[in-house]
Amino acid sequence: MAHILVVDDSEVLRRIVVFNLVKNGYTVSEASDGEEALQKLKESTPDLVILDIMMPKMNGFEVLKVMKQDENLSKVPVIVLTAKGGENDLQEGLKLGADIFLTKPFSPGRLIEEVQRVIDNG
Amino acid sequence: MDESSKKKIHDELLTLLSQKLPSDTIVDKITKIIESEIRKREQQYYSTLDAHVEELSKTYEEISALFEINNLLSRTMNPSERLDDLATILRHTIPFREIAVRLKLQNDTIEFTKSFAKGANKINKAIEYVESGHEHETVLVEPSSGLGDLQHLLSVPIKSGSEHWGYILCADRESGIFTAADRKILESAAQQIASAVERFLRFQEELEKQRMQEQLQIARQIQSRLFPRFLPRFSFVSFNGYSSPAIQVGGDYYDILVRKDDMLVAVADVSGKGVPAALLMTSVRSALRSIAKFHVDMRVLVRDLNKMLLEDLQDERFITMALAQIKKDGETRLINAGHPPAIVVSNNSVKTLHASCIPLGLREDLDCKVQITNLRKGDLLVIYTDGVIEARNEKGEEYGIDRFSELILKNGHLSAEEIVKTIQRSLTEFMGEMPLHDDTTVVVLKYLGENIPS
Numbered sequence: 335m336a337h338i339l340v341v342d343d344s345e346v347l348r349r350i351v352v353f354n355l356v357k358n359g360y361t362v363s364e365a366s367d368g369e370e371a372l373q374k375l376k377e378s379t380p381d382l383v384i385l386d387i388m389m390p391k392m393n394g395f396e397v398l399k400v401m402k403q404d405e406n407l408s409k410v411p412v413i414v415l416t417a418k419g420g421e422n423d424l425q426e427g428l429k430l431g432a433d434i435f436l437t438k439p440f441s442p443g444r445l446i447e448e449v450q451r452v453i454d455n456g
Numbered sequence: 457m458d459e460s461s462k463k464k465i466h467d468e469l470l471t472l473l474s475q476k477l478p479s480d481t482i483v484d485k486i487t488k489i490i491e492s493e494i495r496k497r498e499q500q501y502y503s504t505l506d507a508h509v510e511e512l513s514k515t516y517e518e519i520s521a522l523f524e525i526n527n528l529l530s531r532t533m534n535p536s537e538r539l540d541d542l543a544t545i546l547r548h549t550i551p552f553r554e555i556a557v558r559l560k561l562q563n564d565t566i567e568f569t570k571s572f573a574k575g576a577n578k579i580n581k582a583i584e585y586v587e588s589g590h591e592h593e594t595v596l597v598e599p600s601s602g603l604g605d606l607q608h609l610l611s612v613p614i615k616s617g618s619e620h621w622g623y624i625l626c627a628d629r630e631s632g633i634f635t636a637a638d639r640k641i642l643e644s645a646a647q648q649i650a651s652a653v654e655r656f657l658r659f660q661e662e663l664e665k666q667r668m669q670e671q672l673q674i675a676r677q678i679q680s681r682l683f684p685r686f687l688p689r690f691s692f693v694s695f696n697g698y699s700s701p702a703i704q705v706g707g708d709y710y711d712i713l714v715r716k717d718d719m720l721v722a723v724a725d726v727s728g729k730g731v732p733a734a735l736l737m738t739s740v741r742s743a744l745r746s747i748a749k750f751h752v753d754m755r756v757l758v759r760d761l762n763k764m765l766l767e768d769l770q771d772e773r774f775i776t777m778a779l780a781q782i783k784k785d786g787e788t789r790l791i792n793a794g795h796p797p798a799i800v801v802s803n804n805s806v807k808t809l810h811a812s813c814i815p816l817g818l819r820e821d822l823d824c825k826v827q828i829t830n831l832r833k834g835d836l837l838v839i840y841t842d843g844v845i846e847a848r849n850e851k852g853e854e855y856g857i858d859r860f861s862e863l864i865l866k867n868g869h870l871s872a873e874e875i876v877k878t879i880q881r882s883l884t885e886f887m888g889e890m891p892l893h894d895d896t897t898v899v900v901l902k903y904l905g906e907n908i909p910s
Contacts, residue, residue, distance in 0.1 A: 350516055353509040439520040442513050443548035 336453045337361045337378070341371040341397065342386035342415065347438075351384060354442045355449065368392025372400060375407055382452055383412045384445075385432075387423060398430040411452045415440060465489060514549075518641055521549040525648050533659060535559075535652035536566040543570045546645060550638045552610075552626035554579040558591075559614065559622040561653060562660070566622075573630075578606060582627035586611045591623050594643065598633045610634040612642045616650040624649065671731050675705040678734035682741050688714045692784050692906055695721070696873040697899035698880065700892065707733030707775075708841050708895035709740055713748050717783065720748055723839040723899055724777040725795070732773075739768045740775055754781055754789045754826050762793075762822040774817040778809075778839045784906050786831040791824045796845060799861050800829055801836040801868045806861045833905035836875070838864055843896035844879075850888050859886075864900075872902045 338360050342348045348364055355362050363380070365371040369391050371383075383401070387394035394414060401407040414432040416423045424435055434448050472485055524545045532538045536559055543555045553573040559566040569579055585606055586595060597609035611625035624646050626634065683699055699708050707726025713719065722744055726736045743764040751757035758779060765775060776794040790798055794815030797808035812825035831837065840860075847855040860879075867878050879898055 346512065347516075349509045350513045353506070353513055439516060439523050441520040441524065441545070441548040442517050444520075 335359055335361050336381040337363070338382045338384060338449065339363050339365065339371065339374055339380040340384045341365045341368070341389070341394070342384075343367055343389045344386070347386075350442060351445065354446055358446055358450075360449070368394065368397045371397050375401065375404075379406055380410060382449060383410055384415065384449075385412050386415045387427070388417055395426060395430060398427070398432060402431045413445070413448055413452065461493070465493065514637070517549045518637065521545050521641060522644055522648075525645050529648050529652040532652070534656050535649055536561065536564075536568070539566070539568040540570065542645065542649075543568075543572075546626075546641070547572055549641055550610075550626055550634070551630040552634075553628035553630060554582070555624070555626050556583055557614075557622065557624045557649075558583075559649075559653065561621065561657065573628075576628055578608075578627045581606050582609045582611070582625055585609065586623060586625055592620055594639065595625075596634060596639065608634060610638055610642055612639070612646040614646045614650050614653070616647075616654055619650075619654075621650055621653050672703075672705055675729075675731045675734040676701060678731070678738060679705060679708075682709055682711075682737055684710075684712050688712060688719075690714070690719060691904070692786075693719065693782060693901050693903055694872045695899065695901040696871075696876040697897070698876055699895060699897035701895050702843065702892040704729045704893075705734065706843065706895035707737050708843065708897040709737045710839075710897050710899050711741060711744065712899075713745065715748070719782050721780045721782065721837075721839060721899055721901060722777060723795070723841060723897055724775050725841045725843075725895075725897075726775050727773050736768070736773060736775070739765065740777075743768075744779075754779070754791050755824060758791050758793065758816070758824050759822060762816045763820070765817045766820060769817045774815040776811075776815045776842075780837060780839065780901075782831070782837070782901070782903070786833075786835070786903050786906065788829045788831050788837060790827045790829065790837075792827065793822070793824055796840065796842050797857065799836075799838040799840075799857075799864060800831070801838070801861075801865055802829075802832065803835075804865070804868070806865050808857070808861070831903035833903060834868075835903045836864065836868055836872075837901045837903075838875075838898065839901075840898040841894075841896060843892065843894035844883065844898055846894060847883055847887055847892070847896065848890055849886050850890055855883065855886055872900045875900045875902075 338355055340348055340351050340362055342351065343366050352362050352364060363374055365374050367389050385394045385397060398412060401410065411433045413434045413436065414427045415436050415438055417438045427435060433452060436445060468489055469486065472482060525542060528538055528541055528545065529535055539557050546555065553576040554571045556579055557568040571579065585603065590611065592613050595609060595611040597603055597606055599607040608629040609625065609627050611623055613623050614621045624642060626642065679701060697710055699710060706729050709726065710723045712721055724740055726733045726740065743761055747757060747760050747764065751760065778790065778792045778795040778798050780788055780790040782788050790809050792798060792809055792811045793813050794811050797810045800807040800809065809827045812827060813822060816822065845855055845857045845860055863879065863882050864875065867875050870878065876898060883896065
């Protein structure tokens with residue numbers, strides 16, 4: 335089964351995402367900030383990353399930048415979760431190679447649909 | 457820890473101690489007892505946590521749905537164009553198989569239905585049920601409701617204040633029955649649709665008002681250019697006229713044409729209002745002005761004018777017109793084509809010249825009888841449009857031709873200009889606060905006699 339890394343500093347939100355992913359049969363690992371995310375990415379390459387943008391230590395954009403420069407990680411699809419849905423976030427995320435944007439509060443049902451679509455296409 | 461669990465551990469430990477086992481075996485067994493208890497507690501804890509997270513996830517889903525619906529509807533002008541997206545958002549939180557929305561907006565009825573599952577076929581029954589007198593209330597149907605085939609239905613009216621715009625219904629839930637939470641979400645969605653509908657209709661109204669204003673402005677401009685800007689002077693008649701447009705701008709028109717040996721006075725009323733009427737007036741004016749130069753015979757003039765106008769006219773439009781030719785010696789030839797009676801005041805008595813044919817622009821073979829009057833010094837000819845005699849006061853009474861001719865008779869000794877002013881005053885007084893519902897136009901002509909030097 336596909337393996338997904340969920341990166342979000344909000345534990346509640348992470349639990350909601352993980353709960354829905356597990357319910358739909360995915361294997362999940364978690365990280366609560368950018369640095370931890372990179373650590374987890376080094377340990378094993380997931381099939382998909384769900385990435386929050388506003389995080390302490392290292393934000394989502396920086397994680398994305400590092401991923402896209404890494405030979406191993408550059409092809410891993412990324413779903414970005416943004417709090418504001420601002421035009422700037424969207425522009426920057428697209429420039430950095432994010433695949434899908436969801437604005438908080440996002441629909442968990444919609445997230446699962448997007449995850450299925452990305453993984454089926456991969 | 458509850459009492460029975462405590463007692464169970466207590467008993468287990470007592471049994472263990474009574475067996476007189478080596479101390480490391482006892483420690484080993486006690487550790488196992490504690491471990492098993494901790495595992496049991498952990499499992500309980502996790503399943504409670506899972507239930508909480510599931511609840512949280514559902515709430516999050518609902519908040520996100522309301523947020524997205526709000527987003528969707530606030531970005532759109534016409535909510536009925538976004539019902540498909542709305543259905544998709546709602547379905548993330550309410551697992552219905554089919555959805556329908558009915559909206560009645562002014563003259564439009566929007567009927568939206570969508571199915572999210574193959575073979576779903578309850579929607580028509582659901583609509584039928586709601587429309588059998590339940591459109592105005594929230595309807596929740598469960599299998600126990602005893603509606604046969606129709607087992608799961610949730611319908612909510614779309615309304616704001618006393619206005620009812622329609623309803624939104626979900627039929628056939630994927631699992632379980634429709635819940636109180638489903639109902640809350642759907643009610644909130646309905647409320648947001650209602651606000652969006654109100655916003656949309658207000659916007660439409662504004663737009664329509666603005667469009668009307670622009671049309672009115674154009675019509676007024678066209679009309680104001682049609683009336684003679686300078687009244688020509690004649691040696692044998694004095695005259696004066698005015699035309700005041702109603703709020704809606706009708707199709708009144710008057711004109712004075714000077715010819716070599718006589719003059720022509722025309723007063724016309726084009727059917728319809730606004731820009732189309734104003735444009736038609738323009739045609740009447742140019743047609744009359746162009747052919748008046750060549751015709752002396754009134755009958756032929758009107759016949760040809762009618763032919764020219766027929767080419768320009770569309771649908772059911774027509775023109776009523778009174779056209780008078782006044783010669784220096786006072787001989788007046790008048791044709792009244794479907795127009796209110798012209799008034800002649802002669803020798804202190806009133807004579808009315810009624811229509812002798814139908815209005816212009818209705819049929820090709822128009823043939824109008826000419827009515828001949830010989831005006832003497834001081835006699836009056838008054839031509840006007842129906843806006844004058846059909847003006848109403850606050851009691852709903854008409855001004856009427858009797859009141860009008862009496863006023864003219866009584867003031868016949870005044871100059872044409874003064875008579876026009878008197879008529880205007882009388883009408884204003886009569887109408888009080890009532891608005892003009894039609895254009896009013898009056899032309900007063902006083903014959904001065906042939907021998908006055910110019």
